[in-house]
Amino acid sequence: MPPSTPPLTVRRRRLGTELRRLRERADLSATEAAARIGITQSRVSNIEAGRYGVSADRVRAFARSYDCSDQVLIDALAAMTGERKRGWWEEYRGILPPALLDLAEIEHHATSLRGAYVAHLPGLLQTPEHARAIFRQAVPAFSPPEVEHRVSHRIKRQVVLHQERPTPYTAIIHEAALRMGFGGASTTLGQLRHILEMSEHEHVTVLVIPFAAGDFPGSGQSVLYAHGAVKQLDAVHLDTEVGSTLLDSEAKLERYRVVLDRMEDVALREKLSRDLIHRIVQSLEGE
The missing domain is CATH 3.30.870 (Endonuclease; Chain A)
Structure with missing residues (x-):
């Protein structure tokens, strides 16, 4: 599946940035993170760059793989997913x-x-x-x-x-x-x-x-x-x-x-x- 061509919204980019920060705090490379979650390294990179959308379940899977225990932050990141309505x-x-x-x-x-x-x-x-x-x-x-x-x-x-x-x-x-x-x-x-x-x-x-x-x-x-x-x-x-x-x-x-x-x-x-x-x-x- 190719990267999405619709506009890269600031909200999607920010979600990707925060997921990257969680990965870096866990001291994992994109390749290591992908292996833990069961997806390709390129998909991890595209999600972090905001080129791919991501589901709330996937966000929680990332957080578990990165040993993130901040449930309030995890819930806030999950809430940033799935928005379909154009502003x-x-x-x-x-x-x-x-x-x-x-x-x-x-x-x-x-x-x-x-x-x-x-x-x-x-x-x-x-x-x-x-x-x-x-x-x-x-x-x-x-x-x-x-x-x-x-x-x-x-x-x-x-x-x-x-x-x-x-x-x-x-x-x-x-x-x-x-x-x-x-x-x-x-x-x-x-x-x-x-x-x-x-x-x-x-x-x-x-x-x-x-x-x-x-x-x-x-x-x-x-x-x-x-x-x-x-x-x-x-x-x-x-x-x-x-x-x-x-x-x-x-x-x-x-x-x-x-x-x-x-x-x-x-x-x-x-x-x-x-x-x-x-x-x-x-x-x-x-x-």
């Missing part, structure tokens, strides 16, 4: 960069989300007008259809905050991002009012780092931390001018947990954060 983001495959589809898929499966934003407002809280103003500033420039595809994708990502069981989300936003003024005064006012409205939802926490806070870590990039069913399945998405990066190594996940914790420590609490946003809104209304 809404697949309609953008071939239209937008794969990294944007990966981001939507990670957000869809996360148990909670936490992000930090210094120069830009979080995509999950942006209005269409604000998003459109940002994409129109891209270098090299996007064509009008490309702008609209990116805007619609960004807005559709926000379903995780509006579904029947919304994903808990914490957004740490620097005051600088609130005052950027993308799209002009009218767009900015609408955007800030939208953030205030969203911050009133129980599952959305908005924390603002004021200029007065001074220095803090993590000031150079936007970070989204997606919590998995277990800590080992967490992921970090970094958004930069040259593209997106996904991180899942234990050391890097721990680093960004610490960075976000420290950013939360210097941020204003929820009520004071809303008060600061209200003051910015009032200053714009008075212009």
